[in-house]
Amino acid sequence: MSVQYVTKETLEIMKAELQRLKGVERPAASRAIAEAREKGDLKENAEYDAAKEAQGLLEAKIAAMEGSMSSIRVLDESSIDTSKVSILTHVTLTNVKTKKTVTYQIVSEQEADLKLGKISVSSPIGQGILGKAIGETAEVTAPAGKMNFKIENITA
Numbered sequence: 001m002s003v004q005y006v007t008k009e010t011l012e013i014m015k016a017e018l019q020r021l022k023g024v025e026r027p028a029a030s031r032a033i034a035e036a037r038e039k040g041d042l043k044e045n046a047e048y049d050a051a052k053e054a055q056g057l058l059e060a061k062i063a064a065m066e067g068s069m070s071s072i073r074v075l076d077e078s079s080i081d082t083s084k085v086s087i088l089t090h091v092t093l094t095n096v097k098t099k100k101t102v103t104y105q106i107v108s109e110q111e112a113d114l115k116l117g118k119i120s121v122s123s124p125i126g127q128g129i130l131g132k133a134i135g136e137t138a139e140v141t142a143p144a145g146k147m148n149f150k151i152e153n154i155t156a
Contacts, residue, residue, distance in 0.1 A: 004068065005075050005087050005121075006108045014072075014110070018065050021058065029055040080156045085129045087121050090155045093129065096137065096148040103153075106130070125149070 006014075033055060036048035080088050085106060092103045104119045106129075112120035119126050128140030129149060137150045 002071065004072050004108050004110070006072055006110060007077065007088070008074050010108070010111050011069075011072060011074055014065065014069060018062065018069065021062050021065070025058055026062070029058050077156065082154045082156055084131050084133045085151065085154055086131070088156070091129060091151060092153040093125075093149040094152055096150055101152065 029051065032051040033048065036045060036051045039045060039047060075088055077088055080086065082089055085091050087106050087108065090103060090105045092101060094101045102117075104117050104125070106121050106126055107118045109120045109122055112118055112123070121127070121130065124142040125140050129138045129151065132138050132151050134151050134154055137148055140147050140149060
């Protein structure tokens with residue numbers, strides 16, 4: 001399992017979601033099964049089957065979250081190295097071909113949100129610019145084809 005880097009805020013959000021699943025959703029699933037069980041013959045009880053399936057999906061989601069959280073490392077934003085592109089840095093890029101300039105923050109997969117200017121470290125652009133310094137050009141292979149980006153600025 002690979003290590004996932006997240007901010008403290010993201011870890012807190014993940015913990016709250018896991019607590020909600022365990023403390024609210026799990027008891028609700030158990031109640032739904034109990035209610036369906038009271039309605040008679042389990043062999044022909046579609047409501048019981050649906051409740052058991054929903055419980056199974058919930059338990060799988062909880063297990064996946066717990067597994068994911070076991071490999072998390074919290075990053076301290078005050079100790080970010082801005083000499084090269086790394087996770088949590090803000091990077092200003094210029095597309096060499098179109099001359100369009102954009103600024104992205106490199107984040108973990110859980111935190112990625114293009115509308116907020118946050119791209120995943122494992123995305124094609126994230127992988128292509130990782131480790132580059134100001135002034136370097138990165139060739140990125142994306143679904144749209146090969147693109148070249150010049151690193152204009154890196155900040156915390």
